[in-house]
Amino acid sequence: MLRTSDRWLDLLGLATLILIVSGLYMAFMYAQTEVNMGLVYRIFFFHFGSIAAGMVAVLVVGIASIGYLRTGARAWDRVAEASAEIGVVFSTIGLITGSIWARPIWGAWWTWDPRLTTFLIMWLIYIAYLMLRASARDDPRVARFAAVFGIVGVINIPIVIMSARIWRGISPVLFQQTAEQQFTFGLTPEMFQTLVVCIVAHLVLFAWLLAHRTRLEALRDELVALRRARAR
Amino acid sequence: MKFLRQVYAIVQKDLAAELRTKENLSAMLVFSLLVLVIFNFAFELQGVDITVLGSGVLWVAFTFSGILGLGRSFAAEKDKGSLEGVLLSPVDRGAMFLGKAISNWLFITVMEAVTLPLFAVLNNVAIPWFPLVPYIVMGTIGFAAMGTLLSAVASSTKMREVMLPILLFPVSIPLLMAAVKLTSGALQGREFADISNWFNILIVYDVIFLVVAFWTFEYVVEE
Amino acid sequence: MEITLKDLLAEIRNLSYLFYGYTVIWVLLLAYLYALSRRERNLREQIDELKKEIEAEKK
Numbered sequence: 219m220l221r222t223s224d225r226w227l228d229l230l231g232l233a234t235l236i237l238i239v240s241g242l243y244m245a246f247m248y249a250q251t252e253v254n255m256g257l258v259y260r261i262f263f264f265h266f267g268s269i270a271a272g273m274v275a276v277l278v279v280g281i282a283s284i285g286y287l288r289t290g291a292r293a294w295d296r297v298a299e300a301s302a303e304i305g306v307v308f309s310t311i312g313l314i315t316g317s318i319w320a321r322p323i324w325g326a327w328w329t330w331d332p333r334l335t336t337f338l339i340m341w342l343i344y345i346a347y348l349m350l351r352a353s354a355r356d357d358p359r360v361a362r363f364a365a366v367f368g369i370v371g372v373i374n375i376p377i378v379i380m381s382a383r384i385w386r387g388i389s390p391v392l393f394q395q396t397a398e399q400q401f402t403f404g405l406t407p408e409m410f411q412t413l414v415v416c417i418v419a420h421l422v423l424f425a426w427l428l429a430h431r432t433r434l435e436a437l438r439d440e441l442v443a444l445r446r447a448r449a450r
Numbered sequence: 451m452k453f454l455r456q457v458y459a460i461v462q463k464d465l466a467a468e469l470r471t472k473e474n475l476s477a478m479l480v481f482s483l484l485v486l487v488i489f490n491f492a493f494e495l496q497g498v499d500i501t502v503l504g505s506g507v508l509w510v511a512f513t514f515s516g517i518l519g520l521g522r523s524f525a526a527e528k529d530k531g532s533l534e535g536v537l538l539s540p541v542d543r544g545a546m547f548l549g550k551a552i553s554n555w556l557f558i559t560v561m562e563a564v565t566l567p568l569f570a571v572l573n574n575v576a577i578p579w580f581p582l583v584p585y586i587v588m589g590t591i592g593f594a595a596m597g598t599l600l601s602a603v604a605s606s607t608k609m610r611e612v613m614l615p616i617l618l619f620p621v622s623i624p625l626l627m628a629a630v631k632l633t634s635g636a637l638q639g640r641e642f643a644d645i646s647n648w649f650n651i652l653i654v655y656d657v658i659f660l661v662v663a664f665w666t667f668e669y670v671v672e673e
Numbered sequence: 674m675e676i677t678l679k680d681l682l683a684e685i686r687n688l689s690y691l692f693y694g695y696t697v698i699w700v701l702l703l704a705y706l707y708a709l710s711r712r713e714r715n716l717r718e719q720i721d722e723l724k725k726e727i728e729a730e731k732k
Contacts, residue, residue, distance in 0.1 A: 261694035
Protein backbone atom coordinates (compact mmCIF):
# COMPACT_ATOMS: atom_id res chain seq x y z
CA MET A 219 0.00 0.00 0.00
CA LEU A 220 2.98 2.25 0.48
CA ARG A 221 4.38 1.49 -2.94
CA THR A 222 2.17 3.81 -4.97
CA SER A 223 3.26 6.86 -3.00
CA ASP A 224 6.91 5.89 -3.40
CA ARG A 225 7.17 7.25 -6.93
CA TRP A 226 5.95 10.68 -5.89
CA LEU A 227 8.33 10.63 -2.99
CA ASP A 228 11.24 9.83 -5.27
CA LEU A 229 10.24 12.61 -7.64
CA LEU A 230 10.11 14.99 -4.69
CA GLY A 231 13.53 13.72 -3.65
CA LEU A 232 14.88 14.41 -7.11
CA ALA A 233 13.43 17.92 -7.04
CA THR A 234 15.06 18.45 -3.63
CA LEU A 235 18.41 17.33 -4.93
CA ILE A 236 18.25 19.61 -7.99
CA LEU A 237 17.14 22.58 -5.90
CA ILE A 238 19.81 22.06 -3.24
CA VAL A 239 22.55 21.67 -5.83
CA SER A 240 21.43 24.79 -7.70
CA GLY A 241 21.16 26.62 -4.38
CA LEU A 242 24.74 25.62 -3.60
CA TYR A 243 25.93 26.66 -7.04
CA MET A 244 24.19 30.01 -6.77
CA ALA A 245 25.41 30.61 -3.22
CA PHE A 246 29.02 30.07 -4.23
CA MET A 247 29.24 31.11 -7.89
CA TYR A 248 26.27 33.24 -8.87
CA ALA A 249 25.86 35.68 -5.98
CA GLN A 250 28.72 38.16 -5.85
CA THR A 251 30.83 38.52 -2.72
CA GLU A 252 29.38 40.96 -0.25
CA VAL A 253 31.65 43.99 0.24
CA ASN A 254 31.59 44.35 4.02
CA MET A 255 31.52 40.76 5.18
CA GLY A 256 33.60 38.96 2.62
CA LEU A 257 33.20 35.32 1.77
CA VAL A 258 31.73 34.16 5.08
CA TYR A 259 28.39 35.71 4.22
CA ARG A 260 27.80 32.78 1.85
CA ILE A 261 26.83 30.70 4.90
CA PHE A 262 23.90 33.03 5.18
CA PHE A 263 21.97 31.46 2.28
CA PHE A 264 21.81 27.99 3.78
CA HIS A 265 21.55 29.38 7.29
CA PHE A 266 18.46 31.30 6.33
CA GLY A 267 17.03 28.29 4.49
CA SER A 268 17.40 26.10 7.60
CA ILE A 269 15.80 28.73 9.80
CA ALA A 270 12.85 29.05 7.39
CA ALA A 271 12.37 25.27 7.32
CA GLY A 272 12.62 25.17 11.12
CA MET A 273 9.90 27.82 11.47
CA VAL A 274 7.60 26.04 9.03
CA ALA A 275 8.18 22.80 10.94
CA VAL A 276 7.10 24.44 14.18
CA LEU A 277 3.94 25.75 12.54
CA VAL A 278 3.20 22.29 11.18
CA VAL A 279 3.60 20.82 14.68
CA GLY A 280 1.08 23.33 16.00
CA ILE A 281 -1.45 22.72 13.24
CA ALA A 282 -1.08 18.94 13.44
CA SER A 283 -1.45 19.05 17.25
CA ILE A 284 -4.71 20.97 17.00
CA GLY A 285 -5.82 18.60 14.24
CA TYR A 286 -5.07 15.62 16.44
CA LEU A 287 -6.98 16.92 19.46
CA ARG A 288 -9.98 17.77 17.26
CA THR A 289 -10.18 14.54 15.27
CA GLY A 290 -8.11 12.00 17.19
CA ALA A 291 -6.74 10.75 13.87
CA ARG A 292 -3.41 8.99 14.18
CA ALA A 293 -2.25 10.60 10.89
CA TRP A 294 -2.10 14.05 12.54
CA ASP A 295 -0.04 12.64 15.36
CA ARG A 296 2.45 11.10 12.95
CA VAL A 297 2.85 14.41 11.12
CA ALA A 298 3.35 16.29 14.41
CA GLU A 299 6.04 13.92 15.62
CA ALA A 300 7.82 13.86 12.26
CA SER A 301 7.70 17.62 11.90
CA ALA A 302 9.02 18.25 15.41
CA GLU A 303 11.99 15.98 14.87
CA ILE A 304 12.91 17.46 11.49
CA GLY A 305 12.29 20.94 12.86
CA VAL A 306 14.82 20.34 15.61
CA VAL A 307 17.37 19.14 13.03
CA PHE A 308 16.90 22.28 10.91
CA SER A 309 16.85 24.61 13.91
CA THR A 310 20.03 23.06 15.24
CA ILE A 311 21.71 23.64 11.88
CA GLY A 312 20.32 27.18 11.87
CA LEU A 313 21.62 27.92 15.38
CA ILE A 314 25.10 26.52 14.74
CA THR A 315 25.57 28.13 11.32
CA GLY A 316 24.25 31.42 12.70
CA SER A 317 26.81 31.22 15.46
CA ILE A 318 29.63 30.45 13.02
CA TRP A 319 28.54 33.36 10.85
CA ALA A 320 28.30 35.70 13.83
CA ARG A 321 31.82 34.98 15.10
CA PRO A 322 33.76 36.77 12.33
CA ILE A 323 31.03 39.36 11.65
CA TRP A 324 29.91 40.40 15.15
CA GLY A 325 33.06 39.18 16.90
CA ALA A 326 31.02 36.91 19.20
CA TRP A 327 29.57 33.44 18.89
CA TRP A 328 26.37 34.56 20.52
CA THR A 329 24.52 37.75 21.39
CA TRP A 330 21.22 38.00 23.27
CA ASP A 331 19.57 39.73 20.36
CA PRO A 332 15.75 39.29 20.35
CA ARG A 333 15.80 37.11 17.26
CA LEU A 334 18.45 34.77 18.62
CA THR A 335 16.83 34.66 22.06
CA THR A 336 13.46 33.80 20.58
CA PHE A 337 14.93 31.14 18.38
CA LEU A 338 16.87 29.56 21.24
CA ILE A 339 13.78 29.39 23.45
CA MET A 340 11.79 27.89 20.57
CA TRP A 341 14.53 25.30 20.09
CA LEU A 342 14.41 24.41 23.81
CA ILE A 343 10.62 23.98 23.67
CA TYR A 344 10.89 21.49 20.81
CA ILE A 345 13.74 19.61 22.46
CA ALA A 346 11.41 19.28 25.47
CA TYR A 347 8.66 18.12 23.09
CA LEU A 348 10.84 15.32 21.74
CA MET A 349 11.92 14.32 25.25
CA LEU A 350 8.29 14.14 26.31
CA ARG A 351 7.54 11.86 23.36
CA ALA A 352 10.54 9.67 24.17
CA SER A 353 9.75 9.34 27.86
CA ALA A 354 6.07 8.49 27.33
CA ARG A 355 6.60 6.29 24.28
CA ASP A 356 4.81 3.23 25.66
CA ASP A 357 1.88 5.16 27.06
CA PRO A 358 -1.17 5.02 24.80
CA ARG A 359 -1.91 8.63 25.75
CA VAL A 360 1.44 9.91 24.48
CA ALA A 361 -0.16 11.41 21.36
CA ARG A 362 -2.51 13.48 23.48
CA PHE A 363 0.25 14.65 25.83
CA ALA A 364 2.39 15.64 22.88
CA ALA A 365 -0.49 17.43 21.15
CA VAL A 366 -1.25 19.45 24.29
CA PHE A 367 2.39 20.42 24.69
CA GLY A 368 2.66 21.16 20.97
CA ILE A 369 -0.24 23.60 21.23
CA VAL A 370 1.21 25.23 24.36
CA GLY A 371 4.55 25.56 22.56
CA VAL A 372 3.24 27.14 19.41
CA ILE A 373 1.01 29.59 21.29
CA ASN A 374 3.97 30.57 23.42
CA ILE A 375 6.09 31.66 20.46
CA PRO A 376 4.40 35.03 19.77
CA ILE A 377 4.59 35.85 23.50
CA VAL A 378 8.28 34.95 23.50
CA ILE A 379 8.85 37.17 20.46
CA MET A 380 7.11 40.10 22.17
CA SER A 381 8.94 39.70 25.46
CA ALA A 382 12.34 39.19 23.84
CA ARG A 383 11.86 42.48 22.02
CA ILE A 384 10.83 44.42 25.11
CA TRP A 385 13.69 42.76 27.01
CA ARG A 386 16.19 44.47 24.71
CA GLY A 387 14.35 47.74 25.05
CA ILE A 388 12.88 47.50 21.59
CA SER A 389 9.32 48.54 21.02
CA PRO A 390 7.31 45.42 20.17
CA VAL A 391 5.54 47.13 17.28
CA LEU A 392 8.36 48.82 15.43
CA PHE A 393 10.67 46.74 13.35
CA GLN A 394 14.20 47.12 14.53
CA GLN A 395 17.11 46.82 12.16
CA THR A 396 19.84 44.48 13.27
CA ALA A 397 23.00 43.95 11.31
CA GLU A 398 21.41 40.90 9.75
CA GLN A 399 18.40 42.86 8.61
CA GLN A 400 20.26 45.80 7.18
CA PHE A 401 22.12 43.22 5.26
CA THR A 402 18.98 41.57 3.84
CA PHE A 403 17.73 44.95 2.71
CA GLY A 404 20.97 45.65 0.92
CA LEU A 405 20.73 42.57 -1.27
CA THR A 406 21.64 42.74 -4.91
CA PRO A 407 19.19 41.04 -7.32
CA GLU A 408 21.56 38.07 -7.67
CA MET A 409 21.79 37.64 -3.92
CA PHE A 410 18.03 37.92 -3.60
CA GLN A 411 17.41 35.26 -6.27
CA THR A 412 19.92 33.00 -4.57
CA LEU A 413 18.22 33.50 -1.23
CA VAL A 414 14.82 32.64 -2.70
CA VAL A 415 16.17 29.49 -4.37
CA CYS A 416 17.84 28.40 -1.13
CA ILE A 417 14.71 28.96 0.94
CA VAL A 418 12.56 27.07 -1.57
CA ALA A 419 15.16 24.29 -1.66
CA HIS A 420 15.04 23.94 2.12
CA LEU A 421 11.26 23.97 2.20
CA VAL A 422 11.10 21.22 -0.42
CA LEU A 423 13.77 19.31 1.49
CA PHE A 424 11.61 19.70 4.59
CA ALA A 425 8.55 18.37 2.73
CA TRP A 426 10.51 15.39 1.44
CA LEU A 427 11.94 14.58 4.89
CA LEU A 428 8.51 15.03 6.44
CA ALA A 429 6.98 12.54 4.02
CA HIS A 430 9.73 10.04 4.78
CA ARG A 431 9.59 10.51 8.52
CA THR A 432 5.78 10.25 8.53
CA ARG A 433 5.97 7.05 6.53
CA LEU A 434 8.41 5.71 9.10
CA GLU A 435 5.72 6.14 11.77
CA ALA A 436 3.21 4.41 9.47
CA LEU A 437 5.61 1.47 9.15
CA ARG A 438 6.00 1.36 12.93
CA ASP A 439 2.21 1.18 13.26
CA GLU A 440 2.11 -1.61 10.71
CA LEU A 441 4.70 -3.53 12.71
CA VAL A 442 2.75 -3.07 15.95
CA ALA A 443 -0.45 -4.21 14.24
CA LEU A 444 1.29 -7.31 12.87
CA ARG A 445 2.73 -8.19 16.26
CA ARG A 446 -0.69 -7.84 17.82
CA ALA A 447 -2.30 -9.96 15.09
CA ARG A 448 0.26 -12.66 15.69
CA ALA A 449 -0.12 -12.64 19.45
CA ARG A 450 -3.82 -13.31 19.05
CA MET B 451 -23.16 26.77 40.47
CA LYS B 452 -22.56 23.06 40.36
CA PHE B 453 -19.28 23.80 38.59
CA LEU B 454 -18.14 26.15 41.36
CA ARG B 455 -19.12 23.65 44.02
CA GLN B 456 -17.00 21.01 42.30
CA VAL B 457 -14.02 23.38 42.12
CA TYR B 458 -14.45 24.15 45.80
CA ALA B 459 -14.64 20.46 46.67
CA ILE B 460 -11.35 19.73 44.89
CA VAL B 461 -9.58 22.66 46.55
CA GLN B 462 -10.91 21.59 49.92
CA LYS B 463 -9.75 18.02 49.41
CA ASP B 464 -6.23 19.13 48.45
CA LEU B 465 -5.98 21.59 51.33
CA ALA B 466 -7.21 19.03 53.83
CA ALA B 467 -4.69 16.47 52.59
CA GLU B 468 -1.89 19.02 52.79
CA LEU B 469 -2.88 20.29 56.23
CA ARG B 470 -2.80 16.74 57.55
CA THR B 471 0.80 16.05 56.59
CA LYS B 472 2.24 19.47 55.65
CA GLU B 473 4.92 17.54 53.73
CA ASN B 474 4.64 19.53 50.57
CA LEU B 475 4.59 23.00 52.05
CA SER B 476 7.43 22.38 54.46
CA ALA B 477 9.60 20.95 51.66
CA MET B 478 8.87 23.98 49.47
CA LEU B 479 9.64 26.41 52.29
CA VAL B 480 12.92 24.78 53.22
CA PHE B 481 13.91 24.65 49.56
CA SER B 482 13.20 28.33 48.89
CA LEU B 483 15.12 29.31 52.01
CA LEU B 484 18.03 27.20 50.77
CA VAL B 485 17.93 28.95 47.40
CA LEU B 486 18.12 32.35 49.12
CA VAL B 487 21.08 31.21 51.23
CA ILE B 488 22.93 29.59 48.32
CA PHE B 489 22.49 32.64 46.12
CA ASN B 490 23.90 34.77 48.88
CA PHE B 491 27.15 32.81 48.72
CA ALA B 492 27.16 32.22 44.97
CA PHE B 493 26.75 35.90 44.11
CA GLU B 494 28.20 37.49 47.27
CA LEU B 495 25.10 39.61 47.56
CA GLN B 496 26.66 41.76 50.30
CA GLY B 497 27.66 45.08 48.82
CA VAL B 498 25.92 44.74 45.46
CA ASP B 499 22.73 46.63 44.75
CA ILE B 500 20.17 44.07 45.88
CA THR B 501 17.36 45.86 44.06
CA VAL B 502 19.03 44.86 40.79
CA LEU B 503 19.98 41.23 41.46
CA GLY B 504 17.34 40.55 44.09
CA SER B 505 14.42 40.11 41.72
CA GLY B 506 16.25 37.31 39.92
CA VAL B 507 17.11 35.61 43.21
CA LEU B 508 13.51 35.86 44.37
CA TRP B 509 12.04 34.39 41.21
CA VAL B 510 14.55 31.57 41.04
CA ALA B 511 13.54 30.73 44.61
CA PHE B 512 9.84 30.99 43.74
CA THR B 513 9.96 28.92 40.55
CA PHE B 514 12.37 26.23 41.72
CA SER B 515 10.53 25.71 44.95
CA GLY B 516 7.17 26.06 43.20
CA ILE B 517 8.08 23.29 40.81
CA LEU B 518 8.64 20.99 43.78
CA GLY B 519 5.07 21.53 44.90
CA LEU B 520 3.68 21.24 41.39
CA GLY B 521 5.53 17.99 40.83
CA ARG B 522 3.91 16.44 43.89
CA SER B 523 0.47 17.69 42.93
CA PHE B 524 -0.37 14.72 40.71
CA ALA B 525 2.42 12.33 41.67
CA ALA B 526 0.98 11.90 45.17
CA GLU B 527 -2.44 11.14 43.72
CA LYS B 528 -0.98 8.70 41.20
CA ASP B 529 0.76 6.79 43.99
CA LYS B 530 -2.32 6.58 46.17
CA GLY B 531 -4.57 5.89 43.20
CA SER B 532 -6.91 8.62 44.36
CA LEU B 533 -6.79 10.31 40.96
CA GLU B 534 -8.72 7.42 39.47
CA GLY B 535 -11.35 7.97 42.14
CA VAL B 536 -11.74 11.60 41.21
CA LEU B 537 -11.73 10.75 37.50
CA LEU B 538 -14.46 8.14 37.95
CA SER B 539 -16.66 10.55 39.84
CA PRO B 540 -18.77 12.80 37.62
CA VAL B 541 -16.54 15.83 38.18
CA ASP B 542 -16.25 18.20 35.27
CA ARG B 543 -12.68 18.13 33.92
CA GLY B 544 -12.59 21.91 33.77
CA ALA B 545 -13.61 22.09 37.42
CA MET B 546 -10.94 19.57 38.23
CA PHE B 547 -8.31 21.68 36.49
CA LEU B 548 -9.42 24.88 38.20
CA GLY B 549 -9.52 23.22 41.59
CA LYS B 550 -6.05 21.75 41.15
CA ALA B 551 -4.67 25.03 39.77
CA ILE B 552 -6.16 27.02 42.65
CA SER B 553 -4.75 24.73 45.31
CA ASN B 554 -1.34 24.74 43.62
CA TRP B 555 -1.51 28.50 43.40
CA LEU B 556 -2.38 28.68 47.11
CA PHE B 557 0.57 26.47 48.11
CA ILE B 558 3.01 28.48 46.02
CA THR B 559 1.59 31.74 47.34
CA VAL B 560 1.99 30.60 50.95
CA MET B 561 5.59 29.67 50.19
CA GLU B 562 6.13 33.11 48.60
CA ALA B 563 4.49 34.85 51.54
CA VAL B 564 7.11 33.32 53.81
CA THR B 565 10.03 33.69 51.40
CA LEU B 566 9.52 37.39 50.65
CA PRO B 567 9.88 38.66 54.25
CA LEU B 568 12.83 36.31 54.77
CA PHE B 569 14.42 37.77 51.66
CA ALA B 570 13.83 41.28 53.01
CA VAL B 571 15.37 40.43 56.37
CA LEU B 572 18.36 38.52 55.01
CA ASN B 573 19.25 41.21 52.49
CA ASN B 574 18.17 44.32 54.39
CA VAL B 575 15.82 45.62 51.74
CA ALA B 576 12.63 47.55 52.22
CA ILE B 577 9.85 45.75 50.37
CA PRO B 578 7.43 48.02 48.51
CA TRP B 579 4.45 45.84 49.37
CA PHE B 580 1.89 47.57 47.26
CA PRO B 581 3.03 47.13 43.71
CA LEU B 582 5.17 44.10 44.46
CA VAL B 583 2.60 41.79 46.00
CA PRO B 584 0.11 42.09 43.11
CA TYR B 585 2.94 41.43 40.62
CA ILE B 586 4.01 38.29 42.46
CA VAL B 587 0.43 37.10 42.80
CA MET B 588 -0.18 37.58 39.09
CA GLY B 589 3.07 35.94 38.07
CA THR B 590 2.15 32.99 40.25
CA ILE B 591 -1.25 32.62 38.56
CA GLY B 592 0.27 31.93 35.13
CA PHE B 593 2.97 29.73 36.62
CA ALA B 594 0.46 27.66 38.61
CA ALA B 595 -1.93 27.29 35.64
CA MET B 596 0.77 26.16 33.22
CA GLY B 597 2.42 24.10 35.95
CA THR B 598 -0.80 22.26 36.80
CA LEU B 599 -1.38 21.27 33.17
CA LEU B 600 2.21 20.18 32.58
CA SER B 601 2.41 18.44 35.94
CA ALA B 602 -0.53 16.28 34.87
CA VAL B 603 1.38 15.48 31.67
CA ALA B 604 4.72 14.86 33.38
CA SER B 605 3.29 12.68 36.14
CA SER B 606 2.25 10.10 33.53
CA THR B 607 5.70 9.81 31.97
CA LYS B 608 8.54 7.56 33.04
CA MET B 609 10.82 10.33 34.28
CA ARG B 610 8.19 12.45 35.96
CA GLU B 611 10.47 14.39 38.36
CA VAL B 612 12.81 15.44 35.57
CA MET B 613 10.14 15.92 32.95
CA LEU B 614 8.21 18.70 34.70
CA PRO B 615 11.01 21.29 34.79
CA ILE B 616 12.07 20.36 31.25
CA LEU B 617 8.54 21.04 30.01
CA LEU B 618 7.61 23.93 32.27
CA PHE B 619 10.71 26.14 32.25
CA PRO B 620 11.03 26.81 28.50
CA VAL B 621 7.36 27.71 28.14
CA SER B 622 7.40 29.95 31.22
CA ILE B 623 10.41 32.03 30.15
CA PRO B 624 8.29 35.00 28.98
CA LEU B 625 6.40 34.90 32.29
CA LEU B 626 9.66 34.81 34.18
CA MET B 627 11.11 37.72 32.19
CA ALA B 628 8.02 39.82 32.91
CA ALA B 629 7.87 38.88 36.59
CA VAL B 630 11.58 39.61 37.14
CA LYS B 631 11.39 42.96 35.36
CA LEU B 632 8.28 43.99 37.29
CA THR B 633 9.82 42.89 40.58
CA SER B 634 13.01 44.81 40.07
CA GLY B 635 10.98 47.78 38.87
CA ALA B 636 9.02 47.69 42.12
CA LEU B 637 12.15 47.21 44.24
CA GLN B 638 13.79 50.19 42.55
CA GLY B 639 10.62 52.25 42.92
CA ARG B 640 10.33 52.96 39.21
CA GLU B 641 7.32 54.57 37.57
CA PHE B 642 4.64 52.13 36.42
CA ALA B 643 4.75 53.62 32.92
CA ASP B 644 8.35 52.36 32.55
CA ILE B 645 7.37 48.78 33.13
CA SER B 646 3.77 48.72 31.91
CA ASN B 647 4.88 46.69 28.85
CA TRP B 648 5.85 43.87 31.17
CA PHE B 649 2.59 44.16 33.04
CA ASN B 650 0.76 43.64 29.74
CA ILE B 651 2.89 40.60 28.90
CA LEU B 652 2.09 39.13 32.30
CA ILE B 653 -1.66 39.63 31.78
CA VAL B 654 -1.53 38.20 28.26
CA TYR B 655 0.40 35.18 29.49
CA ASP B 656 -1.95 34.60 32.45
CA VAL B 657 -5.10 34.85 30.34
CA ILE B 658 -3.89 32.82 27.36
CA PHE B 659 -2.48 29.98 29.39
CA LEU B 660 -5.40 29.81 31.79
CA VAL B 661 -7.67 29.38 28.78
CA VAL B 662 -5.39 26.92 26.97
CA ALA B 663 -4.77 24.81 30.06
CA PHE B 664 -8.46 24.83 30.96
CA TRP B 665 -9.34 23.69 27.44
CA THR B 666 -6.67 21.01 27.02
CA PHE B 667 -6.65 19.55 30.54
CA GLU B 668 -9.37 17.02 29.77
CA TYR B 669 -7.26 15.49 26.98
CA VAL B 670 -4.44 14.91 29.45
CA VAL B 671 -6.34 13.21 32.26
CA GLU B 672 -8.77 11.14 30.17
CA GLU B 673 -7.79 7.50 30.02
CA MET C 674 41.80 49.40 -4.13
CA GLU C 675 44.95 48.04 -2.62
CA ILE C 676 44.83 44.67 -0.93
CA THR C 677 47.07 44.44 2.08
CA LEU C 678 48.42 41.30 3.66
CA LYS C 679 46.18 41.98 6.66
CA ASP C 680 43.06 41.96 4.46
CA LEU C 681 44.19 38.76 2.85
CA LEU C 682 44.73 37.03 6.18
CA ALA C 683 41.33 38.20 7.39
CA GLU C 684 39.79 36.80 4.24
CA ILE C 685 41.50 33.44 4.76
CA ARG C 686 40.20 33.26 8.32
CA ASN C 687 36.82 34.24 7.01
CA LEU C 688 37.03 31.39 4.54
CA SER C 689 37.66 28.88 7.31
CA TYR C 690 34.46 29.96 9.06
CA LEU C 691 32.63 29.46 5.77
CA PHE C 692 34.10 25.98 5.60
CA TYR C 693 33.04 25.14 9.18
CA GLY C 694 29.55 26.40 8.48
CA TYR C 695 28.93 24.22 5.45
CA THR C 696 30.63 21.25 7.11
CA VAL C 697 28.17 21.48 10.00
CA ILE C 698 25.23 21.65 7.57
CA TRP C 699 26.29 18.59 5.59
CA VAL C 700 27.36 16.49 8.54
CA LEU C 701 24.09 17.07 10.39
CA LEU C 702 21.87 16.62 7.33
CA LEU C 703 23.61 13.47 6.14
CA ALA C 704 23.70 12.02 9.65
CA TYR C 705 19.96 12.58 9.94
CA LEU C 706 19.30 11.09 6.51
CA TYR C 707 21.44 8.08 7.39
CA ALA C 708 19.62 7.56 10.70
CA LEU C 709 16.30 7.88 8.93
CA SER C 710 17.09 5.35 6.24
CA ARG C 711 18.53 2.91 8.77
CA ARG C 712 15.41 3.14 10.92
CA GLU C 713 13.27 2.57 7.85
CA ARG C 714 15.30 -0.42 6.70
CA ASN C 715 15.13 -1.95 10.18
CA LEU C 716 11.39 -1.57 10.32
CA ARG C 717 10.88 -3.03 6.84
CA GLU C 718 13.06 -6.01 7.71
CA GLN C 719 11.14 -6.65 10.90
CA ILE C 720 7.83 -6.37 9.07
CA ASP C 721 8.93 -8.77 6.32
CA GLU C 722 10.19 -11.25 8.89
CA LEU C 723 6.95 -11.11 10.83
CA LYS C 724 4.90 -11.53 7.67
CA LYS C 725 6.90 -14.61 6.74
CA GLU C 726 6.48 -16.08 10.20
CA ILE C 727 2.74 -15.46 10.10
CA GLU C 728 2.56 -17.12 6.66
CA ALA C 729 4.51 -20.11 7.97
CA GLU C 730 2.24 -20.44 11.00
CA LYS C 731 -0.82 -20.42 8.77
CA LYS C 732 0.52 -23.35 6.82
